[in-house]
Amino acid sequence: MAPWRTPSLVRLKALARRPWLAHGVLTAMAVFTLFPMFWMLTTAFTPNDLVLQRAFRFLPEDPTIANFVDAFTRQPVFAWLINSIVIAAAVTLGKLALAVPAGFAFAQLRFAGREVLFWTVIATMTFPTVIGIVPLYVGISMIGWYDTLAGVIVPSIAYIGFYVFFMRQTFRGLAPEIFEAARLDGAGPLRQFWQIAVPNILPAVASISVISFMGAWNIYLWALLVLDSPEKRMLSVGIKAFSSVDDFTPLWGPMMAVAVVSTLPVLLLFLCAQKVIMAAFTGRTDG
Amino acid sequence: MNGVMSWRVLAPYVFVAPALVFVGVFLYGPVVFSVVLSFSDWNFIHPDFNFVGLQNYRRIFADPNFASATWNTLLYCLGLIPAQILIPLGLAALLLRVRSPWMMNFYKGALFLPTILAYSIAGVAWLWLFDPMNGFFNVVLTALGLPASRWHTDPDLALWCVTLVTFWKNFGLNMLLLFAALISVPRDVLEAAEIDGASPWHRFWTIEVPLISPTFFFVAVTTVMNVLDDIVGTIDVLTGGGPFGQSSNILYYMYQRGLGFFQFGQASASAVLIIGLVMVVTWLQFRAFERKVHYGS
Numbered sequence: 001m002a003p004w005r006t007p008s009l010v011r012l013k014a015l016a017r018r019p020w021l022a023h024g025v026l027t028a029m030a031v032f033t034l035f036p037m038f039w040m041l042t043t044a045f046t047p048n049d050l051v052l053q054r055a056f057r058f059l060p061e062d063p064t065i066a067n068f069v070d071a072f073t074r075q076p077v078f079a080w081l082i083n084s085i086v087i088a089a090a091v092t093l094g095k096l097a098l099a100v101p102a103g104f105a106f107a108q109l110r111f112a113g114r115e116v117l118f119w120t121v122i123a124t125m126t127f128p129t130v131i132g133i134v135p136l137y138v139g140i141s142m143i144g145w146y147d148t149l150a151g152v153i154v155p156s157i158a159y160i161g162f163y164v165f166f167m168r169q170t171f172r173g174l175a176p177e178i179f180e181a182a183r184l185d186g187a188g189p190l191r192q193f194w195q196i197a198v199p200n201i202l203p204a205v206a207s208i209s210v211i212s213f214m215g216a217w218n219i220y221l222w223a224l225l226v227l228d229s230p231e232k233r234m235l236s237v238g239i240k241a242f243s244s245v246d247d248f249t250p251l252w253g254p255m256m257a258v259a260v261v262s263t264l265p266v267l268l269l270f271l272c273a274q275k276v277i278m279a280a281f282t283g284r285t286d287g
Numbered sequence: 288m289n290g291v292m293s294w295r296v297l298a299p300y301v302f303v304a305p306a307l308v309f310v311g312v313f314l315y316g317p318v319v320f321s322v323v324l325s326f327s328d329w330n331f332i333h334p335d336f337n338f339v340g341l342q343n344y345r346r347i348f349a350d351p352n353f354a355s356a357t358w359n360t361l362l363y364c365l366g367l368i369p370a371q372i373l374i375p376l377g378l379a380a381l382l383l384r385v386r387s388p389w390m391m392n393f394y395k396g397a398l399f400l401p402t403i404l405a406y407s408i409a410g411v412a413w414l415w416l417f418d419p420m421n422g423f424f425n426v427v428l429t430a431l432g433l434p435a436s437r438w439h440t441d442p443d444l445a446l447w448c449v450t451l452v453t454f455w456k457n458f459g460l461n462m463l464l465l466f467a468a469l470i471s472v473p474r475d476v477l478e479a480a481e482i483d484g485a486s487p488w489h490r491f492w493t494i495e496v497p498l499i500s501p502t503f504f505f506v507a508v509t510t511v512m513n514v515l516d517d518i519v520g521t522i523d524v525l526t527g528g529g530p531f532g533q534s535s536n537i538l539y540y541m542y543q544r545g546l547g548f549f550q551f552g553q554a555s556a557s558a559v560l561i562i563g564l565v566m567v568v569t570w571l572q573f574r575a576f577e578r579k580v581h582y583g584s
Contacts, residue, residue, distance in 0.1 A: 022381040030397040036412040098306040105302035128516040132317025134545040158313035189298035218405035236405040
């Protein structure tokens with residue numbers, strides 16, 4: 001190494017150790033991620049006629065909930081909220097009902113075709129979500145599920161590749177000896193699953209429930225296609241109703257109010273379950 | 288006894304059957320059906336089912352919108368895949384240097400937060416910032432005496448606006464995954480390298496990155512899917528693929544052909560091409576990582 005390079009290397013080393021570099025970059029990124037949400041929040045509480053005056057207004061001068069009242073009276077926002085909750089809860093229950101037993105069988109039971117069937121399920125992780133949208137739409141229309149919540153819920157349950165993979169990893173982490181012992185005691189597969197395996201992996205079930213709920217809360221394109229009546233929409237789709245009202249002028253104030261209503265439940269869920277979510281996303285790489 | 292034995296043999300299939308039925312009916316079924324439809328002229332307006340050979344494929348290859356959607360897909364990939372892997376990797380490395388647990392949690396939470404938003408909500412929040420009339424960005428530009436921009440309604444900028452919003456919404460998850468992997472790299476390995484005189488930069492690329500290659504692989508695969516697929520929601524809310532198809536991608540093109548114009552045959556033909564593309568990309572990724580991924584502990 002050329003002698004002139006040593007000082008700069010030392011300086012680089014010192015620079016990398018300096019905490020202000022990390023703090024500076026990370027703070028800048030936090031401003032980048034938080035600002036659009038902050039702007040959404042402050043607009044939601046600013047009177048709508050002030051919103052349309054070109055001006056900086058970092059905090060609403062005259063905070064009001066008028067935008068929320070306006071949004072809820074113009075459109076069935078409360079029904080959208082209920083629909084979002086029903087869809088997210090039903091999709092989550094459906095995914096748990098499919099992925100937990102399948103994950104257990106792929107991890108702890110022996111049967112012919114196990115690997116092939118496992119990869120058949122896992123390969124669907126690479127399917128683009130909109131790939132089968134035309135046949136699905138035709139099928140849903142033919143069986144009369146167009147404009148019903150079931151039409152949104154049932155096909156959405158099928159995206160279980162990640163969940164089955166995650167549950168298999170989790171059940172694999174249990175010691176095979178406990179199942180061996182249970183088998184000697186005469187416990188069948190159902191008892192091994194329900195009385196031994198499941199009680200031991202409840203934290204993992206909690207993680208994927210939260211992840212699935214947040215994912216289903218955000219379903220957009222499929223709900224946009226299937227749900228037609230104004231009162232049957234979910235929040236993620238309904239918000240578009242505010243984008244061009246009179247003369248194509250978006251009602252920014254009420255729109256941001258609906259955005260806040262749509263974000264609050266998942267934000268609260270995220271804050272309560274932060275540890276559980278982080279563990280799920282990162283567990284498979286640490287463990 | 289015989290009944291018990293056969294239940295023990297059958298039970299695993301009972302456990303996995305519901306998952307397989309759903310995957311079969313709602314994921315594999317539509318894909319197979321798309322292949323059939325791509326060779327036919329069937330749709331809601333034309334209910335007679337006839338095989339038309341490669342006509343649908345010829346139509347989309349002759350469609351300039353398909354060509355521009357394909358080109359845009361490439362631009363999205365070139366812009367977003369490196370950005371969504373390398374920037375989160377750098378941020379994860381910086382996070383490692385944060386000592387205070389409180390600050391660490393703040394940064395992790397703040398940078399991950401957009402990930403939990405719906406695509407439509409993220410889109411709407413940015414639409415408001417981009418708004419050419421009263422949006423924050425143009426207010427700032429005007430206040431600084433600079434010309435206002437048309438942002439997502441400008442044919443030259445629309446694609447980059449979608450890119451920015453997609454990056455904003457998605458990089459946090461990759462950062463967390465890479466951070467969790469980096470923090471699990473054994474300290475003694477790094478200390479040994481430091482004693483050997485390796486620079487932090489050199490150490491990072493030759494020791495830490497190879498050691499986290501399984502996570503890197505997972506992040507790479509999910510990011511490619513994300514850039515092709517999840518971006519469709521952002522495109523729909525932000526630009527609707529416009530102006531003049533300048534921000535569409537191949538999946539959005541397929542969606543519009545099928546359920547905007549009800550051209551089922553052409554939509555299915557593009558679906559088949561996309562499936563082919565995804566299979567090739569996934570295969571290439573597995574090949575590329577097969578030998579390089581380090582699965583030691």
